[in-house]
Amino acid sequence: MMFKKSLLNFKKQLNEAVNFGRNVSFSNVSKVLVCGMGGSALPGDFVKSLFYPLNFEISVCRDYEIPGFVGEDYIVFCISYSGNTKETIRMYESLVKITDKIVVITSGGKIGELARKYNSELILVPAGLQPRIAIGYLTFPVINVMVNSGIVKYNLSTEVNKANLVLNYDFEKQGKKIAGMLKDTVPLIYVSGADNIIGLKWKISFNENTKIPAFYNLFPEWNHNEINSFENNPCKFTAVMINDKYDNEILKKRFIITKDLLKDRGLEVLSIDLQGRNKLSRLLFGISLGDWVSYELALIYRQDAESVPVVEELKKRLEE
Known part of the structure; x- marks a missing residue:
């Protein structure tokens, strides 16, 4: 029932998330890199579809290693809903060595602690969902920061009102x-x-x-x-x-x-x-x-939509 409740609350999530990231901006940027795994990487794909055909550069990195092209003209979003995604944490730790234009979007966890340690922009979102259902919480901050930084022109509040x-x-x-x-x-x-x-x-x-x-x-x-x-x-x-x-x-x-x-x-x-x-x-x-x-x-099929048992077993074995 928890999963169904998340689906029923999707509209509420979107209307709440429309304000996330409104106070974050960067200057002299024109490109975007989104780093994340699973549902936490989806904001990059969402932005690509929303602004298709693109007139700016945006890449999505689902890996342990960061691409070599990241420069000072990039905003980098490191997104981990749980805050404990191993791949994203490793990418973040590499990125802080080469740029300070990083936004961390998370509900907490280790990457939240690291963002505070390295003084990265930190956008905290509500916990308690599966990342694949938190697409509003994770995506709308990306759009707001891009708008604030002059990469795109878009009135998110107006467009969300139309979508309601x-x-x-x-x-x-x-x-x-x-x-x-x-x-x-x-x-x-x-x-x-x-x-x-x-x-x-x-x-x-x-x-x-x-x-x-x-x-x-x-x-x-x-x-x-x-x-x-x-x-x-x-x-x-x-x-x-x-x-x-x-x-x-x-x-x-x-x-x-x-x-x-x-x-x-x-x-x-x-x-x-x-x-x-x-x-x-x-x-x-x-x-x-x-x-x-x-x-x-x-x-x-009598399956629990909330749980991801094979993913959890894989994570457990990787820790052994």
């Missing part, structure tokens, strides 16, 4: 319906490059919440390789095609033709239309719907 309407959608009802259609299949999620964060988030939600394999790919790239794999298809897949009415006409045509080609080869194809008039609305709609679908499918 679409977030009143009955995600639970629709999530239950879609989950029933995905039962006993492997979901393959397909989105346009502009909506990359939605495809990635659906995949992660199925992996962690439902405990099943799931995969995603992007239009138009997957039309040049993966689509050919269904000529010899030994597995039971369902293609989930997430449509954005604001995609360009060429992409829309690709979606239609691809759907027919997959059906001709015996695949089940599920089409989902994103709702919302502004980009933030459509991204949040897609993410929220995916969370509810994965949760309802977890109930069907």
Whole structure:
């Protein structure tokens, strides 16, 4: 029930998070690096989708080692919801040796202590969620700092107010319906490059919440390789095609033709239309719907959507 409560409180989280990071800014910066793992790395992907096509440089580092290109024109965000992510702590300890333009976003933990020690900008967010559900708390501070630092022009409060309407959608009802259609299949999620964060988030939600394999790919790239794999298809897949009415006409045509080609080869194809008039609305709609679908499918499979037992076992073994 705790996980369901987190889903029900998503709109509340977003409206609370809109003020995080408003007092943080840097001068003489034009590029962004986001360092994190799992759900804590998603803010970088969210920002890429929100401001697509990009007119600034942003990279996401999911590793132990930092890239060699970081300079004084970068803002670096080190994000660890728990504050104890080993990879992110190691990246932070390397970064403080080369730049002081670092923002740590966390609910506490060791990286919070290190941020205080090295006088990095520290944005504390509420604890008690799984990182993959805390996307508002972790992402909105990144946007606010970027705006304050002159990298982008964006009125987050105004855009969130517009998004509130679409977030009143009955995600639970629709999530239950879609989950029933995905039962006993492997979901393959397909989105346009502009909506990359939605495809990635659906995949992660199925992996962690439902405990099943799931995969995603992007239009138009997957039309040049993966689509050919269904000529010899030994597995039971369902293609989930997430449509954005604001995609360009060429992409829309690709979606239609691809759907027919997959059906001709015996695949089940599920089409989902994103709702919302502004980009933030459509991204949040897609993410929220995916969370509810994965949760309802977890109930069907009698899985605890909150826990990640294999991840925890891996961490334990690494400590031995």
